[in-house]
Amino acid sequence: MDPHPAPAGVATPVDRRDLADATWPDLPATPTVLVPLGSLEQHGPHLPLDTDAAIADAVARRVAELLDPDGSGDLWVAPPVVYAASGEHQMFAGTASIGTDALHALLVELTRSLRTWAGRVVFVNAHGGNLQALGAALRQLRAEGHDVTWAPCATEEVDAHAGFTETSLMLHLRPAAVRLDRAVAGNTTPVHELLPALRSGGVGAVSANGVLGDPAGASAAEGERVLEAMARDVVQRLAREGTAAAQPAGAPA
Helix, strand or coil, X not given: CCCCCCCCCCCCCCCCCEHHHCCHXXXXXXXXXXXXXXXXXXXXXXXCXXXXXXXXXXXXXXXXXXXXXXXXXXXXXXCCEXXXXXXXXXXXXCCCECHHXXXXXXXXXXXXXXCCCCCEEEEEECCHHHHHHHHHHHHHXXXXXXXXXXXXXXXXXXXXXXXXXXXXXXXXXXXXXXXXXXXXXXXXXXHHHHXXXXXXXXXXXXXXXXXXXXXXXXXXXXXXXXXXXXXHHHHHXXXXXXXXXXXXXXXXX
C-alpha cells in the first residue's frame, strides 16, 4: 500500500509513454504511437498464449525508453493488438485467430483512426503470421498518404517458435507464467525445410507439442539480452527512416 496516497480528487501522474493511462488532454500534438502487434496462440505446453503480444509490448516500451528517456517527449505506446492471424496454430486449443483479411482491415481502420491525431504510427510486430496482413495494410495506408511503418521483433534468431529464445524472453518478462516442468523440445528441423508441410498442414503437421526448436538452457538473463538487442534494432531501423532525430545514448553505431 502507498504510505502517501494522493488526496482525494488529486490526479496522480500517468506514465508518459502509456497511451492506455492517458486522458486526451495529456496527448501532445501529432505524437508518434507505437502499436505492439502480437497474437493469442499456442506456444507449446510451457509458454502462455499471449507470448507474442507480451514480447511486442515489452520491445515497444523499451524502444520508447531508449528514444525518450525521461518520458517528456511525444512517443506513446498503445495497448497491444492481441487477436491476429494465427491460423497455422488453429489445431491447438487456446489459439484465437481472426485471420489475415480481418487483421488487414483492423490495421487499416486502427491506423486511420490514430492518424486523426497522431503524427506517425509504428507497428512493432512479434508474430510472423501477421506479415501478409501487415504488408498489405501498409501499402494501402501509404497510398492513402499516412505516415505509418513497422519493425520486427526478431525472436527467430535461434529457433522459430516456443524454443530457447521465446522461453528466455518470457522467463525475463513473466517468469511465473512459464511452466518449465513442461518444457521439452519440439521439431528442431530448420524452418525453411518445414515450410511446405507448415503451409499445407499448419504447425500440428510438423510438431505434436507445438514447439519448433528446443527450450533447453533458456534463462532470464538471455531473455534480457535478447530484449535489449531487439529494442535497439528497432531504434536503428526507425533512425534510418528518419523517425529519430538522433540515436539514444549508448546505442550501437
